[in-house]
Amino acid sequence: MxxxxxxxxxxxxxFLLGEIALYSFFVLLLTGVFLTLFFKPSAAEVIYxxxxxxxxxxxxxxxxxxxxxxxxxxxxxxxxxQIHHWAANIFLAAMLIHMLRxxxxxxxxxxxxxxxxxxxxxxxxxxxxxxxGYSLPDDLLSGTGMxxxxxxxxxxxxxxxxxxxxLFGGExxxxxxxxxLYILHVLLIPGIMLALVPLxxxxxxxxxxxxxxxxxxxxxxxxxxxxxxxxFVAKTTAFFMFVAGAATxxxxxxxxxxxxxxxxxxxxxxxxxxxxxxxxxWLEGALRIMPAWEIxxxxxxxxxxxxxxxxxxxxxxxxxxxxxxxxxxxxTNDHRYHNVLDRPRNAATRTGIGAAGVTFFGVLxxxxxxxxxxxxxxxxxxxxxxxxxxxxxxxxxxxFAVAHRICxxxxxxxxxALAHGVESGIVRRxxxxxxxxxxxxxxxxxxxxxxxxxxxxxxxAGTDGNGIDAxxxxxxxxxxxxxxxxxxxxxxxxxxxxxxxxxxxxxxxxNGHADGNGHDGRELVSGPSREQGGPGDxxxx
Numbered sequence: 001m002x003x004x005x006x007x008x009x010x011x012x013x014x015f016l017l018g019e020i021a022l023y024s025f026f027v028l029l030l031t032g033v034f035l036t037l038f039f040k041p042s043a044a045e046v047i048y049x050x051x052x053x054x055x056x057x058x059x060x061x062x063x064x065x066x067x068x069x070x071x072x073x074x075x076x077x078x079x080x081x082q083i084h085h086w087a088a089n090i091f092l093a094a095m096l097i098h099m100l101r102x103x104x105x106x107x108x109x110x111x112x113x114x115x116x117x118x119x120x121x122x123x124x125x126x127x128x129x130x131x132x133g134y135s136l137p138d139d140l141l142s143g144t145g146m147x148x149x150x151x152x153x154x155x156x157x158x159x160x161x162x163x164x165x166x167l168f169g170g171e172x173x174x175x176x177x178x179x180x181l182y183i184l185h186v187l188l189i190p191g192i193m194l195a196l197v198p199l200x201x202x203x204x205x206x207x208x209x210x211x212x213x214x215x216x217x218x219x220x221x222x223x224x225x226x227x228x229x230x231x232f233v234a235k236t237t238a239f240f241m242f243v244a245g246a247a248t249x250x251x252x253x254x255x256x257x258x259x260x261x262x263x264x265x266x267x268x269x270x271x272x273x274x275x276x277x278x279x280x281x282w283l284e285g286a287l288r289i290m291p292a293w294e295i296x297x298x299x300x301x302x303x304x305x306x307x308x309x310x311x312x313x314x315x316x317x318x319x320x321x322x323x324x325x326x327x328x329x330x331x332t333n334d335h336r337y338h339n340v341l342d343r344p345r346n347a348a349t350r351t352g353i354g355a356a357g358v359t360f361f362g363v364l365x366x367x368x369x370x371x372x373x374x375x376x377x378x379x380x381x382x383x384x385x386x387x388x389x390x391x392x393x394x395x396x397x398x399x400f401a402v403a404h405r406i407c408x409x410x411x412x413x414x415x416x417a418l419a420h421g422v423e424s425g426i427v428r429r430x431x432x433x434x435x436x437x438x439x440x441x442x443x444x445x446x447x448x449x450x451x452x453x454x455x456x457x458x459x460x461a462g463t464d465g466n467g468i469d470a471x472x473x474x475x476x477x478x479x480x481x482x483x484x485x486x487x488x489x490x491x492x493x494x495x496x497x498x499x500x501x502x503x504x505x506x507x508x509x510x511n512g513h514a515d516g517n518g519h520d521g522r523e524l525v526s527g528p529s530r531e532q533g534g535p536g537d538x539x540x541x
Contacts, residue, residue: 006227011225011226018098020243024088027084027244031081035080038077040062041136041179041182043063044062045062048065055263058264063137079251089256090246103324104342105211106338106347109338114204115204141274144270145280146173167180173267211341214340217448220337273369275368282365282368288388345406355399355402408493455489460472
């Protein structure tokens, strides 16, 4: 017990992203229990006679009527509804940013592959949970989303019509879909998440050592941080109150999802500028820019304009996310344990892939509002559609190249800082009249960060002296692995330790040269006029 109480937790701000997701999940559970007491998941039609005058006498489903009842008649109902909705947005935003932090820093590597898989599973469940909750009020906006989901489900080859009958209980809109979504939203998906969240966020981190960023005294076998009790307990309790307070303040001052303005769902009605919640905007964008392509064969029609954005793109996304740790391990042949995180610059290829992925789905997200863009900037709608079609192909390539080159440039700057020191802001005039800049060695705190890059194993290929191919090059999969290995290791800047000491006593200063001026160990002088150093090791050349 004493050891558990003294377990060290990292103190870096980025580790709070996962806690934001965890605590907003708790807020969702608390507010969701309150809302279930008053919501009626029924598609039966009623005539509204409530206090909201513009809709009085309008025919609507009991689900929509009960949502209006919560908003206008239940004490505190509107506030709780908005807290619930804002907490859902905070939860998904924090989860997404947390996963990006894990990806770019390599926190998914051995021994945390299972934790990454759990995180991807939770992301999929959270998106499904958000869509189900977003659809329950049965207003015009959410009903339009349900109509799109119905069409995408029906487009699945062979089994699409059976899936529609199973989910909707008949032709659209059906009488059973709200009840089934309600069961998914309040029982099935939250139950699965309640089992996975503690495993992902508590059990596995408790069993494994926490990751930490490189720094002085930090290694693969130690952990520097604050003890669980009392420091972490106090901080995390306050942070829970902060997240709950932030969601409450947002709900108090910023209106969200005013369903009474949209009206009840009517299949014959349509509204301009309609977008789903932000976390589903990329699916909306994929649907909007996909050309109207169809394939007919053997008596079946495959509607690519629905299958590609609705099934193939999400399938590739989540499959790629789940498999990426294993793909990188296979390509780099890196089977080491990693408790020290990568700086994104030190993993140029991974950072480029991440930048390309963010750009791809960012373009899709923007395309989900192409009508709003067209109206705001007074340009034809089809121009925006074709622009996003081009951007979705070119943008990720450009993002990968730019991010990759920036990372390599930052690696070179770090290596220069190790080898020659950092700028001191001092310019010295030599006896010859020449001006030279004085450099100082990197500080004790900065040097371990600058030298934290680890070399990745290189998979040897080619032929031996007898012209026989290496075993890994004798089949297609092996050649693919070698090509991926070269992509990860081929043009990275080699790691160096830069053992410069700045002494003017004839020994090397970290680049094989002495400063020639007899300065103390706090300064390094770099310039065109230097004397050759003595027997020093010269550090990283």
